[in-house]
Amino acid sequence: MTRSPLHFRPAQNWMNDPNGLVFHDGRYHLYFQYNPEGATHGFMSWGHASSTDLVRWEEHPVAIRYTEEHEIFSGSVVFDEHDTSGLGSPEKSPLVAVFTLADQVGRLQAQGIASSLDGGLTWRPYDGNPVLDRGSADFRDPKVFRYAGPAGAYWVMVAVEAVERRVVLYRSDDLKTWTYLSDYGPRGATGGVWECPDLFPLAVDGDPSEVRWVLLISLNPGGIAGGSGTQYVIGSFDGVRFTPDEPMPPAAPLEACDWLDHGRDCYAGVTFSGLPDGERILIAWMSNWDYAGRLPVDAEAPQRGAMTLARRLTLVRAEGRVRLRQEPIGPQTTTIAELADVRAGAPSTLIEELPERCRIELSARLDGADGFALDLGGTAILDYSADSGSLRLDRRPAAGAMPDGFGSIEEVRLGARERVELVIWLDRDSIEVFASGGTCTITDLLPERDGAGASIAGRGGSVLIERFVVSAVSATEVKGRTA
Numbered sequence: 134m135t136r137s138p139l140h141f142r143p144a145q146n147w148m149n150d151p152n153g154l155v156f157h158d159g160r161y162h163l164y165f166q167y168n169p170e171g172a173t174h175g176f177m178s179w180g181h182a183s184s185t186d187l188v189r190w191e192e193h194p195v196a197i198r199y200t201e202e203h204e205i206f207s208g209s210v211v212f213d214e215h216d217t218s219g220l221g222s223p224e225k226s227p228l229v230a231v232f233t234l235a236d237q238v239g240r241l242q243a244q245g246i247a248s249s250l251d252g253g254l255t256w257r258p259y260d261g262n263p264v265l266d267r268g269s270a271d272f273r274d275p276k277v278f279r280y281a282g283p284a285g286a287y288w289v290m291v292a293v294e295a296v297e298r299r300v301v302l303y304r305s306d307d308l309k310t311w312t313y314l315s316d317y318g319p320r321g322a323t324g325g326v327w328e329c330p331d332l333f334p335l336a337v338d339g340d341p342s343e344v345r346w347v348l349l350i351s352l353n354p355g356g357i358a359g360g361s362g363t364q365y366v367i368g369s370f371d372g373v374r375f376t377p378d379e380p381m382p383p384a385a386p387l388e389a390c391d392w393l394d395h396g397r398d399c400y401a402g403v404t405f406s407g408l409p410d411g412e413r414i415l416i417a418w419m420s421n422w423d424y425a426g427r428l429p430v431d432a433e434a435p436q437r438g439a440m441t442l443a444r445r446l447t448l449v450r451a452e453g454r455v456r457l458r459q460e461p462i463g464p465q466t467t468t469i470a471e472l473a474d475v476r477a478g479a480p481s482t483l484i485e486e487l488p489e490r491c492r493i494e495l496s497a498r499l500d501g502a503d504g505f506a507l508d509l510g511g512t513a514i515l516d517y518s519a520d521s522g523s524l525r526l527d528r529r530p531a532a533g534a535m536p537d538g539f540g541s542i543e544e545v546r547l548g549a550r551e552r553v554e555l556v557i558w559l560d561r562d563s564i565e566v567f568a569s570g571g572t573c574t575i576t577d578l579l580p581e582r583d584g585a586g587a588s589i590a591g592r593g594g595s596v597l598i599e600r601f602v603v604s605a606v607s608a609t610e611v612k613g614r615t616a
Contacts, residue, residue: 147168206273362400396565397421491603497596
């Protein structure tokens with residue numbers, strides 16, 4: 134697959150989960166699970182890229198490399214402003230990375246730390262590692278944040294006992310010595326191992342007097358679209374225990390859970406630390422463990438793995454419930470086609486040729502029709518049914534060149550509505566769909582498109598295309614290392 138300026142990919146080799154997302158000294162740092170030895174999963178280390186705008190990325194050398202004893206699994210980075218860890222210098226407070234040390238011999242997993250005094254470019258492992266060891270083979274993916282409550286401020290770690298489907302919480306005053314707080318789970322979707330948790334506060338509809346906490350839990354398999362996926366739970370956190378607003382039983386029906394994304398290719402999403410109060414931005418791995426290791430690799434693109442667009446998260450009241458809303462943060466675009474107030478019954482061409490990378494806005498009014506189908510270049514069809522109130526993404530038409538099991542139909546329920554509004558970010562080999570103001574999303578990889586156009590057809594009548602806009606992505610680039 135071609136290296137895209139719309140979605141971050143490393144110059145070469147394998148990439149999966151985003152790690153250590155942190156905003157520091159005016160730069161967004163994206164660390165990620167990376168194999169410096171090849172384009173298959175293994176030799177897990179932390180790759181590194183940084184950006185000033187979440188669009189144009191500069192790739193840096195490997196940040197934290199595997200050793201003979203340990204692979205470096207997922208984790209997080211915090212700015213230890215007051216040097217609680219003692220790992221800083223008299224002149225500078227450290228960045229501290231907290232990650233899973235995966236023992237290559239005994240197969241146990243424990244948490245370790247490393248520090249950086251040069252803005253996250255180089256890291257020094259702590260001599261006292263591991264700092265937290267439960268003697269478990271599946272204790273991983275620590276997300277650490279600073280919590281300030283009535284009893285003072287301290288660090289909180291949110292990690293998982295993956296096979297037990299439990300989130301485990303610890304606290305520390307110095308990032309070195311950790312004390313157990315509580316567990317959450319197994320609840321909700323439990324069809325696969327739990328991974329890559331995150332826990333953070335957001336104000337509902339921007340009201341600082343109504344703050345809820347959001348718990349992200351990735352699981353594999355058992356996602357809503359098959360394979361890996363990420364559920365979210367809204368509740369409260371008192372500095373010790375997370376309590377859901379709507380308790381779920383273990384092994385709840387997938388449709389009863391809330392999902393970060395209803396596509397097949399949005400996994401292990403976590404948020405940046407160090408952002409201004411109240412702001413949350415997420416990036417996820419754009420792939421699925423069902424086939425990630427079997428995606429094509431060629432000389433032009435000697436790597437596997439891409440990240441989603443960064444997404445700004447907010448909480449909103451929608452249809453009587455508090456929901457997570459996602460707003461994509463994309464590059465600058467230039468409008469190249471715009472239609473308004475056009476009726477479509479039989480298939481109607483909207484644009485003769487779609488750019489390789491573009492943003493599409495669609496507002497369609499049903500006017501009594503049963504639904505519509507939007508065909509995007511022959512590789513993806515978006516179909517809305519008034520009867521079911523569901524939006525479906527069908528990527529089967531051109532899936533023949535992809536691995537077995539790739540062809541699929543994804544579905545998200547929007548509810549019955551007269552007007553359907555979509556924002557679509559279309560890359561040469563992926564699609565991210567934002568519906569219902571961003572409370573419903575579908576993210577899928579696609580076979581590479583060949584420059585075909587887009588068309589729409591009404592079903593059971595004609596639909597009114599109130600607005601259709603295609604904007605081409607302006608040139609961006611990934612700097613640094615090359616293949």
